[in-house]
Amino acid sequence: MQIYDSVQKNKRDFKPQEEGKVSLYVCGPTVYDDAHLGHAKSALVFDLLTRVLRANGYEVTYARNITDIDDKIIKKAHEQNKSIKEITDFYTLAFHKEMDALGVSRPDIEPKATESLTAMTQMIQKLIDTKHAYLTDEGDVYFDTASDVDYLSLSKRVQNEEERQERVESSTLKKNAADFALWKSVKDGSLTYDSPFGAGRPGWHLECSAMIEKHLAKPNAAFAVDIHGGGADLLFPHHENEAAQTRCSSNHALANYWMHNGFVNIDGEKMSKSLGNSFFLKDALKEYDGEVLRFYLLSTHYRSNFNFNTEDLTASKKRLDKIYRLKKRLFGMAESHEPTAFKAELLKALSDDLNVSATLALIDEMITKTNETLDTSGKHKELKQGTMANLAYIEELLGFGVKNPFEYFLFGMDEATKEKIDALIIKRNEAKKAKDFESSDKLRDEILAFGVSIMDTPNGTFWEKI
């Protein structure tokens, strides 16, 4: 398997530290608002990664955190006159529901900041003991970036002299502009947690380092985790700071491989709430099957920037439809347990830094070839069983085609409408039988008006929601 390392900036052969075992940590959401398409993209990318790693025989331990301590959460709680926990529980539940709709498997470990405070304060203490952190007169604890010779080695940023010399306003009492908070003292009576450094709240960067240490790191390994992932925006300062905290408080570096997924834009513009509906995942899920969104968001390579628009989304839906039509065509067939060339090629393509485009090309070629053979004559038992195995592998690796194919084509249709359509189809077939094509075509137009397409086959007339 090959993985592009966004710190070394090249594709590297993947080798976990411990034979056959992979530890993966991904920065998850701050639960103060509904998830947007960018959250979906990130979750989807690392879901795919874990599937491919597992298919390659690795035993993967995947952790993705939930940030439930944050100023934005507190602000929202105040605005809505609710407790912090009400807010975080609500958005955590919503996040899970939406990820489920996208077919994103749950991580093995999902640590929360509120449940990691001991790990965090322990890490701060270590950093203070080793002179990598200092306490200010106001009770804040800052990481001393000047004490870490490797600071900025991750993002390869150059700190200019001006910045280095800068003495920040006396109120913050930071030694260096780049220094970041490990613990913020809070005296205004709002939410605080106890710590040896006084009441306050942990700095945001800290939780990931602490959680990794607590849940994934092996004491004697050179790297705390094999792979660390997240959105491209997190490389600096978030991951830079995480890396600094870990290397200065323990005897290992944070991660051997770094993976950063590209950003999602909407119609060429950076996402913002002013753009309205499609910003939130929950709204997109009202309009489209979660699996269509999954297919679409994964169809572009994870490192590229992604430009969300309905035209491309429709093209993706049509591609997914083809998988489901083949599933309908072979519905009920047994599945071969023999290895197929297709499965090997699929895994090979995905193992090349998640080359989804090459993978989708393989899938389309497989579908076309199968349909072509099926069109020519009846039998082909072996082909059918092999194809069922191929489709099952596509489900396992990519999560495409996991639904009942008949139900898939009914997305968003209520019972009453379905009954109306079925009734019209019976009427149309009667007209067809009587060779009254004028009536039957008129009835078809009525059916099409429901936003469906219909197809006459030797086995009867079927319809699909477009």
Place this chain on the structure above:
RNA sequence: GGUGCCAUCGCCAAGUGGUAAGGCCGCAGCCUGCAAAGCUGCUAUCCCCAGUUCAAAUCUGGGUGGCACCUCCA
């Protein structure tokens, strides 16, 4: 200003030295009462210029045009 990424058919998008995958759209055809679905065929020399090489979309240099990060952000 600093750091970095990108530029392939109308649209989406692979391909990182050996002569341009795949999908959507479009056109022609098979099938069909007609359609739909499915299948077949057709559609690019890779932003520009110069260079390296037997050979470049792929390497180098210079342009031009996008974009991201540097502040909370997936």
